[in-house]
Amino acid sequence: MKHQTYRDLPPLAGLCTFNQAARPGLMIEKCVARLKRYHYAFKRLQEIFTARITAEPIYELKSAFSLHAYLCSEHVMSLRTRVGEMREPPLGLDAIPSEPLQIFFDEIRAAPDNAQLLAGLYERALPALDAALARHLEDTNHLADAPSVRWIRFARLEIADMLAFGSKAVAQLVDNKARVAMTSWLTLLDECLAAAGQLNGAIEPVEKAVTRIHSAKPHVYDGRPQRDERFRDPWNQGVNPEAFLYDPAMPARAKTLMLYYRRIREIDVPEMMASIIAQTPDKPAAYYRDMSRQLWDEARHAMMGEVGFVASGVDWQLARISWNWSYRLNTECTPLERHAVLYFIEQGLMGRTGKRYEMEVGVASGDALAGLFQDYDWADEVLHARIGRDWYVAAMGDPTKAIAYGDDCWSRILNNWRAVRDQGLTQHENWWPALYRAACHSWGIDPDPKVLAYDQTYEDSRADLKHVSTSG
Ligand SMILES: [Fe+2]
Ligand SMILES: [Fe+2]
Known part of the structure; x- marks a missing residue:
C-alpha cells in the first residue's frame, strides 16, 4: 500500500506501518479466547514452579523457580486486566480452556524427577507459550489490539530470560540417558499440544486421545524441604548469630558475616511460603501474585547473603544453614498456621532492634555491600508487613486476633524446640571460628581473639528463640 506520510514523520505513533495496521486481524472473540489460554498457561506455570520449590534440593533451581513463579504470577494479573478490558x-x-492442555500441565507438575521437570518446563511449556505469543503478534492488528501487543512484548522478554536459564540448567542436569528414558513422555506432551490445537488453540486440533502417564495418579504435594549436599548438618543450632549481632562488644565488620548468614539462611522462607501457596487454593489472583512476590523477595534475600559471602572471599559451606523452621512448620502446621507464624515474626522485625538495626550495622561495618543489602532487605520487609495485613490479617478479621493466633502457633513450635533440637540429629558443631578465620584471611587482617572465642548457642528462653530460625 502506497501512502505518503506527512513531512515524512513516522505515522501511527510509531506503533507499526500502514501496511500492518491496514491488515485485518483477530476479532475480539478470537483474541480473548487466545488470551485466556495464555492466562491458563501462566497460571499453571506459576502453580508448578511454586509446588516444586520446597522439595527441590538444588539451591540454584530453588531460587530460579522462586523467580519464575513470581514472573508468571505478574503475567496472570496483566492478562486478567487485559481480558477485563475486552467486554x-x-x-x-x-x-x-482445553482438556488436553490441562493434561499437558498436570503431567509436568507430576514429573517424577528433575530431568523431566526441567525438560517439561523449559523445552515444552515455555517454548509453546512463546510460540503462541509470537503467533499472536503475526495474527493480530497492531493498532486495534495495541494493548495486547504491548503486554506480549514484555511477556516475551521475561519468557526469554526464563528460557535462557532453563536451557543452561537442562544442559547441565539432563544427560543422554535421562533424555532417552523420557522419550515417550515428551511425545505425550507433544500430543497434548497437538490435541489442544497448540497452546493458543489457533491450529486445527489433532483428533487423538491422550493418555496420562505421570498424572494418572492424583497429585500429592510434597512439602518436606530438601537441600543439596552443600547444606550440611541442617539441624545444627550450634551458633546464635543474633546474640553476636546485638552484642555491643563485637566489631561491626565481623557482624556482617552474621548478617550474611542470617540472609542466606532465609532460603527456609521460600520453602515455607511455597507450601502456604501450594496448599491454599481458590484465593483471588492478587493473593498469589503478592505471596509469590514475597516468596521471591525472600529467595533474593538468601542470594544477597550468598553474594555477601562470595564478596568476602568466604565459602558459605563453612556455615551450617539450618532448615529447622521450614521443616517443622511445613510438617506440623496447617497453611493458615504457617501464615500466622510468618506474620507474627515479620511484625517483630519492624521495631528498633529489627531491620533498621541490621542496616545500621551494615553501614557502620565499612562493608558498603552489607549496608546496601540490609537497606533493601528492610524496604522489602515493610512491603511484606503490608502483604500480611492485606491477606492474613484480612482473613482473620482483626489485627489483635491475627497477632494472638500467630503467637499461639509459634509458641506451639517453640515449646518443644529443645526436644526436637536435641533428638540426636546433629552435634551442634560450633562452625563460627572456622568461618571467621576464613574471612579474616581473605580480608588480610588478624582474627580478633574475642570474636574467635565467641561460642554461644541458643538458650531456651523465649526471647532468645525469637529469632531461632527465620529472619523473615
Ligand atoms: Fe527476608
Ligand atoms: Fe520478609
Whole structure:
C-alpha cells in the first residue's frame, strides 16, 4: 500500500506501518479466547514452579523457580486486566480452556524427577507459550489490539530470560540417558499440544486421545524441604548469630558475616511460603501474585547473603544453614498456621532492634555491600508487613486476633524446640571460628581473639528463640 506520510514523520505513533495496521486481524472473540489460554498457561506455570520449590534440593533451581513463579504470577494479573478490558466481565478465567492442555500441565507438575521437570518446563511449556505469543503478534492488528501487543512484548522478554536459564540448567542436569528414558513422555506432551490445537488453540486440533502417564495418579504435594549436599548438618543450632549481632562488644565488620548468614539462611522462607501457596487454593489472583512476590523477595534475600559471602572471599559451606523452621512448620502446621507464624515474626522485625538495626550495622561495618543489602532487605520487609495485613490479617478479621493466633502457633513450635533440637540429629558443631578465620584471611587482617572465642548457642528462653530460625 502506497501512502505518503506527512513531512515524512513516522505515522501511527510509531506503533507499526500502514501496511500492518491496514491488515485485518483477530476479532475480539478470537483474541480473548487466545488470551485466556495464555492466562491458563501462566497460571499453571506459576502453580508448578511454586509446588516444586520446597522439595527441590538444588539451591540454584530453588531460587530460579522462586523467580519464575513470581514472573508468571505478574503475567496472570496483566492478562486478567487485559481480558477485563475486552467486554468480558464475567471474565470466565477459572474455566479450563482445553482438556488436553490441562493434561499437558498436570503431567509436568507430576514429573517424577528433575530431568523431566526441567525438560517439561523449559523445552515444552515455555517454548509453546512463546510460540503462541509470537503467533499472536503475526495474527493480530497492531493498532486495534495495541494493548495486547504491548503486554506480549514484555511477556516475551521475561519468557526469554526464563528460557535462557532453563536451557543452561537442562544442559547441565539432563544427560543422554535421562533424555532417552523420557522419550515417550515428551511425545505425550507433544500430543497434548497437538490435541489442544497448540497452546493458543489457533491450529486445527489433532483428533487423538491422550493418555496420562505421570498424572494418572492424583497429585500429592510434597512439602518436606530438601537441600543439596552443600547444606550440611541442617539441624545444627550450634551458633546464635543474633546474640553476636546485638552484642555491643563485637566489631561491626565481623557482624556482617552474621548478617550474611542470617540472609542466606532465609532460603527456609521460600520453602515455607511455597507450601502456604501450594496448599491454599481458590484465593483471588492478587493473593498469589503478592505471596509469590514475597516468596521471591525472600529467595533474593538468601542470594544477597550468598553474594555477601562470595564478596568476602568466604565459602558459605563453612556455615551450617539450618532448615529447622521450614521443616517443622511445613510438617506440623496447617497453611493458615504457617501464615500466622510468618506474620507474627515479620511484625517483630519492624521495631528498633529489627531491620533498621541490621542496616545500621551494615553501614557502620565499612562493608558498603552489607549496608546496601540490609537497606533493601528492610524496604522489602515493610512491603511484606503490608502483604500480611492485606491477606492474613484480612482473613482473620482483626489485627489483635491475627497477632494472638500467630503467637499461639509459634509458641506451639517453640515449646518443644529443645526436644526436637536435641533428638540426636546433629552435634551442634560450633562452625563460627572456622568461618571467621576464613574471612579474616581473605580480608588480610588478624582474627580478633574475642570474636574467635565467641561460642554461644541458643538458650531456651523465649526471647532468645525469637529469632531461632527465620529472619523473615
Ligand atoms: Fe527476608
Ligand atoms: Fe520478609
